[in-house]
Amino acid sequence: MKNYIKHHEWNIIEEGFDPHVNQISESIFSIGNGRMGQRANFEEEYSGETLRGSYVAGVYYPDKTRVGWWKNGYPEYFAKVLNAPNWIGIHVSIDNQKLDLAKCKVEEFRRILNMRSGYLLRSFVATLGDGKKVKIESKRFCSMAHGEIGAIRYSITPINFTAKATLSIYVDADVVNKDSNYDEKFWEEVYKEASEGRAIVTAQTKKTFFHVTTGMTYTIESAGKKATFDRVNIEQREKFAGNVIQLDLEQDKETVVYKYAAILSSENHPKDKLVENCKSVLDEASSKGFDKLFEEHEKVWFHKWEECDITIEGDVAAQQGIRFNIFQLTQTYTGDDERLNIGPKGFTGEKYGGSTYWDTEAYCLPFYLATAEQQVARNLLVYRYKHLPKAIENAAKLGFTEGAALYPMVTMNGEECHNEWEITFEEIHRNGAIAYAIFDYVRYTGDEKYLTEYGLEVLIGISRFWAQRVNWSARKNQYVMLGVTGPNEYENNVNNNWYTNTIATWTLKYTLEAVDFVKKDDSQAYQNIVKKTKLKEEEETAKWRDIIDKMYYPEDKHQGVFLQQDGFLDKELLTVKDLRPEDRPLNQKWSWDRILRSCFIKQADVLQGLYFFEDNFDQETIRKNFDFYEPMTVHESSLSPCVHVILASKLGYKQKAYELYLRTARLDLDDYNNDTEDGLHITSMAGTWMSVIKGFGGLRVKDGRLHFNPYVPDQWKSYSFRLEFRGRVVKVKITTDGIETKLESGSPMEIVVKDEVVKIS
Template identity: 80%
Template structure:
């Protein structure tokens, strides 16, 4: 765990440049706007350790799957998010010495991410090899008010000299990905141009032929007036366009470069009109200017924070942690495009391919349900409905038929693109997460129309998959599920993972109930749906039989559900038994040793108890938590939040708080030594759930919000805001009281500590 970032309620602050931490900071200080994102790379050249990263939503490359032994059903490719053309570049050369912080003496380095307004700032003094000292201050943002605009203010002040300087202000599409095979590059040039004051490059991805047009214009001021140049040269080379400007720097006089960028994708523009559209966006940006663009951007952030802020009094580290998580979630997904989803790293890195996982439904959906307008969460579900046919095709590749649908573990376009067999073929509980998300959305919003419009199609396909995937065991005289991987990925190819069996039968029952509901309420629509899906009501006969005769492994002596058949054959150790040098085990142990151990990567049985908590009494929850948590190494970012919520239910307040700090500061403090690859965006939604569902005790039962809150000992108070069925409520909780406010909408009855409370304005 690293604790080099300063604690502040609204800012992330780094003081001093430690090259060993730079890639971590590049992730943490990333900025985005739902349509594009940018790691916190330096504008000037940097020859030290760095991971260059600029990303455009929806743009990916299908990298061919490489495995030693091909198996039928393997996906043809692994989709990866691409490092897109670099729009931030400003190269500074003074008397033939390049400004490079890896080769200069750096003093007073400070990097600040102001989350309140979405602004990244950086300042430093650098001494060049010949003793010249220069101060630089930069600010930049990706506009939340205009998703295709990025803007930079870059100020240079010579502190002890006057000299000639050369500035290269450019767009560069000749970029690489860290995870490319054999240093392959993924972009080809389509078009480039440059003239004084501007440059534009259009590049296309290989294979997928996405076009991205990146343009820039700039304004240079000296002493507040337009600077005079000795010379401006146009620079053009493969996939690169820019301006090279020669000018004089004067001691003590600030020179300011305003650089405006337009980043356009063929997902949103006709390819033959992209250059003209880019010109138009650039004109708009330069006409408005940096300050006006920043003001519009800040106003959007002010509105966003009004919707989703969580305040914590008395614990700055906890306050900073939750706001950082909310900030990254909000700038990653805005919900205005149903074609887009949420990658595990968002716009902060390229690990995991930038693709969609089950994390969206299991972790992210509740955050957007509670903090945004209803259509934002709805679009996440519509995204899956759009991919239903692909899910049916995915199942077909594995031998399933008759409309059975297996949603992918990893995808960009609905097609499975994960190439590890124990995940691709076995981690099928992801299907259940998508079904549960439909239920969770309708339960929270009351949008019953969604079921008939989109939801039932998906439920039928998923239930058909479960029906075919489950088999009858004559030995057990039960239905069983063989050869699966549960949420605990430190167990592969197991039989009867309790969580998978549980969510499968729950899905079958929910689909049966949904069929009856739509048939009763919208008979004509029911006929359309069943005809379109070739659905015969006789199919439910087997579903009902599976529900009534499913095998769920359990240990009656301990009173716990077993993670899978044979779990008790393992040597049951506790994480506290591990030596410090063995942690994390996923970096220190062989895979064989991990698979044979009892250690659990993330909540598995407890994941099911969290989702279906209403089924279990408090003693059942306690026994399972006390059995499994001590064996859990929490080496998945998705694990701590589930444990916060269950520990809160059980009254384990100190444990809940410990888990909260781990999930909220996972990236800020680099708990898992992997933040340099990008932040854990999807698990950040779990941090929000930790506060609202954990400490706040929020649940929805029979269409009513229930709260059973407590205040951690380390906090004086905390508050959060929820959007719920066209109302907005605010809850403020302290050690002595709970204040409930209806901020907008009609009167609403809630349940607080088991008692009904009517909220009125």
């Protein structure tokens, strides 16, 4: 665990330059706006260890799958969001000495991510090889008001010299992904141009042929006036265009470069209009200027914080942690485009390829349901509806028929692109998460029409998959599910994972309920769905009911626990306390063989099911299972702590809940898992929000009403949050004296606080 980030309510602060944590900081200080994102790389040249990262939403490359032993059904490729053209570059050379923090003496280094206003500020003093000292200050943002604009204010102040300087201001599409096979580059040049004050490069991705046009323009001021240059050289080479400027730097006089970038993709513009439209965006940015652009950007952030902020009194580290998580979630996904989704690393790194996982449905959806207008969450579900034909194709590749749908573990366009057999073929519980998200959305919003418009078709496809995936055990006289991997990926190819069996039958039940609802709500729409899906209602629903009635669930009645899978009790049952510190994390220290044979659990598995379906189990059942499984859980998935916080809070285990909350809230800020340098854990950040709202706040939605069963952690004085719920806005403050609720907008409503009905208006 690292501990170099200063605690502050609204800012993320790093003081002093340590190259050993630079890549971690590049992740932590990332900025974005839903359409693009940028790691906290330096504008100037840097020859030290760095992960260059600029990303454009929806643009990906199908990197060919390379495995040692090909298996039928494997996807042909792994989709990855690409490191996109570099728009931030401003290289500085003073008297032919490059400004490079890996080679200079660096003092007074300070990096600040201002979450309130959404910008990155960096300043330092560098001493060059000949003793010249220069002060640099950089402020940049990706505009939340104009999703295709990035802006930088880069100032240079000589401290002890007057000299000639050379600035290279450019855009560069000659970039590479760190995770590329054999250092392959994924971009090809389509077009470039450069003139004094402007440069534009259009590049296309190999295979997928996405076009991205990146343009830049700039102005330079000295002592508040437009600077004069000795000369401007046009610089062009393959996939690169820029200006090289020579100017005079005068001691103690600030020279400021205002750089404006426009990043446009063929996802949103006709390819033949990209350059023309890029020029229009650049003209708009430069005519408004840095301060006006920032003012518009800041207003959007102020509005966003009004919607989704959580305030904590009495614990600055916790306050910083929750705001950091909310900030990153908000700048990763805005909900404006139903073609987009949320990758586990968002726009902060390459790991996981930037693709969509079941994390969105299981962890992210509740955050957007409660903190944004309803359409934002709806778009996350529509994304999966539009991928239903691909889900049916994915299932067909594995031998399933008649419209059975298997949603991918990893995807960009609906097609499976994950190539580890124990995940691709066996971690099928992801299908249940898609179904649960539909239920969760309808339960929260009351938007039952979604079932008629989109939801039922998806549920039918998923239920057909489950009906074909189970098989009848004559020995048990029950249905079983063989050869699966549950949420705990430290167990592969097991039989009868309790969670998978449970979510499969739950999906079948919910599909039957949805069939009944749509049939009554809109009989003509129902007939259209029957025709479109070729549903054999009587035959198929009878099979679903039979599976529901006769499914096998492993359990140990002596201990009163559900078994994670058949044979789990054959393991040596140790606890995490039995592990030596040098054994952690297991996934970095142990062989896979040793992990698979151990009892240790990566993340909530049985407990994931108890979290989803808590109303089906009494308190004592939940307690016994929590007490049995949590001590064996190493929480080496970022998605694990939040589920345990919610269950621990429900059980009254307040200290355990808080301990795990800190782990999830500051997972990246303190680099708990030694992997933040790869990028942030964006989807698990939604789990942090759930830890506060569903864990400490005890929020549930039952019978169309908000229920609260709150408490205040001992380390806090109070906390407050805001919820959007069915056209209303409710402000909640929880103190040691009780709960205060205020209806900020919307019609009067009833809520339930600790089983007592309260009317607010």
